[in-house]
Amino acid sequence: MRDKKRDELLEIYRLLRNRFGHRNWWPADSSFEVIIGAILTQNVAWNNASKAIDGLKRANMLEPLALNERAAEEIAPLIKPSRFYNMKAMKIKNFMDFYYREYGGDLSVMSAESPAVLRKKLLAVKGLGQETADCILLYACGMPIFVVDAYTKRILQRYGIFKKEPSYEEAQRYFTENLPRDIELYNDFHAQIVQLGNCVCKTRPLCGSCPIAAVNGSKCRFTITTVHRSE
Ligand code: SF4
Structure with missing residues (x-):
């Protein structure tokens, strides 16, 4: 089960990175x-x-x-x-x-x-x-800690990983328990989620152009259960 979750998360990351490119976070000189x-x-x-x-x-x-x-x-x-x-x-x-x-x-x-x-x-x-x-x-500090924000919680819920919006701790645990402990991956995965939340999975989501609308044969739950239209 953990392998399935890991594979799904890694595929989500791969699809996001294909769409948005490496985000090169954090944008700072020091x-x-x-x-x-x-x-x-x-x-x-x-x-x-x-x-x-x-x-x-x-x-x-x-x-x-x-x-x-x-x-x-x-x-x-x-x-x-x-x-x-x-x-x-x-x-x-x-x-x-x-x-x-x-x-x-x-x-x-x-x-x-x-x-x-x-x-x-x-x-x-x-x-x-x-x-x-x-x-x-x-x-x-370059420590292996997965960052969660409002976009992360929203996307986890919409995608169907959680039935209701997860707490900060629940969301963080989901990533750290199912992903390899990899600082580079944590770094860019969070940045990709922010980009998705900013540009695609917005308050009114643009599911028609979402890179993770279907992952490993499963559709994002939001696209199945909700009648919506793109902005
Ligand atoms: S398919 Fe729609 S609801 Fe699901 S993650 Fe993409 S934009 Fe968000």
Whole structure:
């Protein structure tokens, strides 16, 4: 049974990659930028986060020492495009306090933690939820942690793997229990899911042009059970 699930997931990945190409995530110049980007993109499109990152770069603030020395009030105006910028400036400061207190601002020290310990510590930082923590673990620290987002849960349900929308933990467990423990695969699979959710499996899904409408002879359950039309 596990082999069947693994084969299905690997085929889904293959079809997505054939359609979208390797996504080359995370889009950042450094691992530290990944961390700040993961906070800035909370609840907004990546475009907003990207503009906020540019604002930090223009002010020479996208490096640990500079961000650690500045107050949240100084950071907030620079990240306005990310919306909720006062709250996000506080979250960045909360992370910086943790980063220096625990690891002296050194990513290699932080990355030497065990994934389970670091995940627990990140989740204890005010303002970091599961998705943000897991993005940091996978894309900044190179740890084998599968990232789940709203698209992942929606697609798992629509596709028919779960009868109702799974929790974060259920969705994550499904991937990690059935896929090889492969950081590169985790990296690009999540990115492919985001692309599918963004462009095809939207609120009103474009099933007629979906690369995973049929996988290994099985049809996506949504296409069987729901009368819908393409946008
Ligand atoms: S076939 Fe439709 S519902 Fe199923 S994954 Fe593709 S876009 Fe989403």
